[in-house]
Amino acid sequence: MTKDVYLLRAFEAGADAVLVLACPEENCRYAEGGKRARKRIQWVRAILDQIGMDGQKRLFIYNTAAAGEKAVKGIIKDILSGLKHIKESP
Amino acid sequence: MITGEQKPLQEILGIIRPYKNLLILGCGTCVKTCFAGGEDEVAVMASAVRLAYKKDGRKIDIRELTIERQCENEFIQESAGEAARSDAVLSLACGAGVQAMAKRFKDIPILPGVNTTFIGIQETEGIFTEECSGCGDCELAVFGGICPVTRCAKRLMNGPCGGSQDGKCEIDPGTDCAWAQIIDRLTRLGQMDNLKKIIPPKNWNTSLSGGPRKLVREDHMI
Numbered sequence: 001m002t003k004d005v006y007l008l009r010a011f012e013a014g015a016d017a018v019l020v021l022a023c024p025e026e027n028c029r030y031a032e033g034g035k036r037a038r039k040r041i042q043w044v045r046a047i048l049d050q051i052g053m054d055g056q057k058r059l060f061i062y063n064t065a066a067a068g069e070k071a072v073k074g075i076i077k078d079i080l081s082g083l084k085h086i087k088e089s090p
Numbered sequence: 091m092i093t094g095e096q097k098p099l100q101e102i103l104g105i106i107r108p109y110k111n112l113l114i115l116g117c118g119t120c121v122k123t124c125f126a127g128g129e130d131e132v133a134v135m136a137s138a139v140r141l142a143y144k145k146d147g148r149k150i151d152i153r154e155l156t157i158e159r160q161c162e163n164e165f166i167q168e169s170a171g172e173a174a175r176s177d178a179v180l181s182l183a184c185g186a187g188v189q190a191m192a193k194r195f196k197d198i199p200i201l202p203g204v205n206t207t208f209i210g211i212q213e214t215e216g217i218f219t220e221e222c223s224g225c226g227d228c229e230l231a232v233f234g235g236i237c238p239v240t241r242c243a244k245r246l247m248n249g250p251c252g253g254s255q256d257g258k259c260e261i262d263p264g265t266d267c268a269w270a271q272i273i274d275r276l277t278r279l280g281q282m283d284n285l286k287k288i289i290p291p292k293n294w295n296t297s298l299s300g301g302p303r304k305l306v307r308e309d310h311m312i
Contacts (some may be wrong), residue, residue: 008134008137008138052142052145053145090144090145
């Protein structure tokens with residue numbers, strides 16, 4: 001389960017960005033897991049915005065957990081290149 | 091249940107600013123149910139505050155604790171140790187809980203982290219609705235279990251206003267007309283005769299309008 005506190009604690013530990021890889025929403029074994037993860041990401045992004053850390057640029061969710069190594073590597077590469085333009089986490 | 095919403099983080103940061111050693115105290119009952127102040131919310135609040143302080147280059151020592159109910163002494167006393175070690179307590183309980191804590195711990199600032207809103211229910215997943223105003227003179231038996239004091243925007247006691255349209259309130263078209271619901275319900279119960287009796291203007295003395303109230307049960311006093 002993607003608990004919101006785990007995402008925040010990752011930033012507390014010094015992460016500049018957090019990527020959540022979830023299964024496609026229509027393919028969740030537990031029916032709603034992907035949808036709930038997306039809602040929680042939105043919630044935590046709003047918290048990060050309130051702190052002054054741009055949530056949209058630091059917290060990501062991709063529903064491609066089953067897409068394969070190449071796709072995941074591509075996502076990580078995109079995120080890392082985006083991080084060059086934002087400040088390090090406190 | 092009592093519902094509440096967390097205060098905006100910036101407001102909370104302003105409230106706790108003078109203090110270096112903080113206990114964030116949750117409540118495991120009403121505010122947990124409406125996702126404002128339970129154990130999970132305490133953890134998130136602590137993490138968010140620490141992040142915010144780190145970003146500003148400031149330090150704060152935060153401890154987290156959640157007790158079953160912040161409105162009862164037998165649970166409040168479980169927090170005594172942690173409260174005593176703190177400059178202040180940020181309470182995520184409702185206003186009753188914050189004040190119960192303040193009565194118990196007179197020398198420690200007890201700060202509210204939640205805006206208490208209403209007495210209500212969880213209508214459906216994620217939606218909470220106000221149901222009861224605590225007027226102190228319940229007439230739900232007359233109205234088929236639907237309260238016109240709370241759920242009618244105009245607090246009408248003798249039938250709908252002329253603005254009720256298609257079952258919706260003219261004040262807020264997103265709100266169901268309480269009187270439409272009362273009439274539907276009384277019809278279903280076969281109790282429409284209830285509405286033949288004129289309800290006189292409400293005596294508000296039994297509500298908060300009459301001043302802060304007290305309930306005394308001598309049969310429970312030893």
